[in-house]
Amino acid sequence: MGAEVVVEGLTKSFGNQAIWRDVTLTLPPGEVSVMLGPSGTGKSVFLKSMIGLLKPDRGRCVVNGVDIVTCSEAKLYEVRKLFGVLFQDGALFGSMNLYDNVAFPLREHTRKSEAEIKRIVLDKLELTGLQGAERKLPGEISGGMRKRAGLARALVLDPEIILCDEPDSGLDPVRTAYLSQLLIDLNAQIDATILIVTHNINLARTVPDNLGMLFRKELVMFGPREVLLTSDEPVVEQFLNGRRIGPIGMSEEKDAAQMAQEAAHAAAGHSDGSSEEDLRGIVAQLEPTPGLPERKAVRRRKDRVMQVLHSLPAAAREGIIASLTHEDRLRYGLTAPSPRPAHDDTQEIPVWPGGRP
Numbered sequence: 334m335g336a337e338v339v340v341e342g343l344t345k346s347f348g349n350q351a352i353w354r355d356v357t358l359t360l361p362p363g364e365v366s367v368m369l370g371p372s373g374t375g376k377s378v379f380l381k382s383m384i385g386l387l388k389p390d391r392g393r394c395v396v397n398g399v400d401i402v403t404c405s406e407a408k409l410y411e412v413r414k415l416f417g418v419l420f421q422d423g424a425l426f427g428s429m430n431l432y433d434n435v436a437f438p439l440r441e442h443t444r445k446s447e448a449e450i451k452r453i454v455l456d457k458l459e460l461t462g463l464q465g466a467e468r469k470l471p472g473e474i475s476g477g478m479r480k481r482a483g484l485a486r487a488l489v490l491d492p493e494i495i496l497c498d499e500p501d502s503g504l505d506p507v508r509t510a511y512l513s514q515l516l517i518d519l520n521a522q523i524d525a526t527i528l529i530v531t532h533n534i535n536l537a538r539t540v541p542d543n544l545g546m547l548f549r550k551e552l553v554m555f556g557p558r559e560v561l562l563t564s565d566e567p568v569v570e571q572f573l574n575g576r577r578i579g580p581i582g583m584s585e586e587k588d589a590a591q592m593a594q595e596a597a598h599a600a601a602g603h604s605d606g607s608s609e610e611d612l613r614g615i616v617a618q619l620e621p622t623p624g625l626p627e628r629k630a631v632r633r634r635k636d637r638v639m640q641v642l643h644s645l646p647a648a649a650r651e652g653i654i655a656s657l658t659h660e661d662r663l664r665y666g667l668t669a670p671s672p673r674p675a676h677d678d679t680q681e682i683p684v685w686p687g688g689r690p
């Protein structure tokens with residue numbers, strides 16, 4: 334199972350430019366999480382801080398009991414081996430073919446024989462659908478293939494935690510859908526903790542177990558996907574719907590006068606160019622491709638979320654209850670109504686353990 338990452342009060346600035354402050358969240362072991370946020374809110378800086386490439390001003394980031402903010406260089410070197418990172422552009426070496434690119438961390442950080450390296454590299458290339466492309470140079474393949482090669486390279490040291498910085502950037506919607514499926518399939522196969530930074534609403538709605546959002550130099554929210562997907566927090570609503578109307582501006586947050594002007598414009602019937610449809614709401618989460626193992630995180634997450642159910646907003650709570658199977662309901666001590674005949678319109682009343690929250 335992947336490692337848990339506990340972030341507490343993490344704060345980062347460059348000179349007098351505050352990036353974010355007091356970020357507190359836990360990446361549950363083996364679960365997939367997505368961090369959203371408008372451009373420039375410091376998502377990449379957050380990922381880099383998590384692996385010690387940037388030094389936060391204060392706070393803790395604890396992985397396997399080691400606080401990477403304060404630990405020694407030697408410890409940091411050890412802890413970094415737990416991470417696999419997919420950088421935005423794949424960060425491949427242009428002069429090396431895919432085989433050598435993917436083999437690079439093994440040659441640098443291990444004493445494995447070339448025969449062992451070959452087995453691992455070919456395995457990871459197959460896992461990411463790149464078998465047969467070993468001899469290609471990064472410049473000879475498509476952006477989607479480069480992303481997958483970057484992912485293959487991030488996997489060779491068997492990471493417990495995988496960080497993906499905008500894995501969808503530069504990809505068309507179909508390739509993004511394949512990549513989303515690949516991330517879920519990977520999670521099913523290796524049970525790693527995954528954090529994905531993205532702007533892609535579809536990926537955010539269908540891939541993660543947990544969703545968070547950075548805005549106004551703070552973590553607006555972080556929690557089970559159902560919480561953000563049903564949230565009426567204006568910034569979350571605006572982002573998930575890709576709307577112009579709302580607190581997020583082109584380069585920074587808007588002031589009250591500008592928001593009032595836009596609201597009046599919208600009330601007068603002028604479109605802001607976004608879809609009329611409200612994209613909020615809980616949609617089905619991607620499942621592993623048939624034939625692959627089940628994601629072990631699903632059961633762990635249900636157990637975890639059911640324990641904090643009473644503390645979640647009503648819409649999220651209802652969504653979670655509605656997604657439970659008959660077996661789940663028995664497991665969590667909810668009334669488990671027998672399947673109702675189609676004509677039966679009696680109300681099913683859920684019962685929460687310990688009383689209704």
Ligand SMILES: Nc1ncnc2c1ncn2[C@@H]1O[C@H](COP(=O)(O)OP(=O)(O)OP(=O)(O)O)[C@@H](O)[C@H]1O
Nearest residue numbers: 347352370371372373374375376377378379499532
């Ligand atoms: N090494 C650095 N030194 C100084 N400022 C930096 C450094 N790295 C990032 N920044 C600044 O931190 C802010 C956040 O950048 P970051 O790349 O993390 O944003 P982001 O949310 O990932 O944006 P995008 O979604 O556009 O990729 C930016 O203003 C950027 O200029």
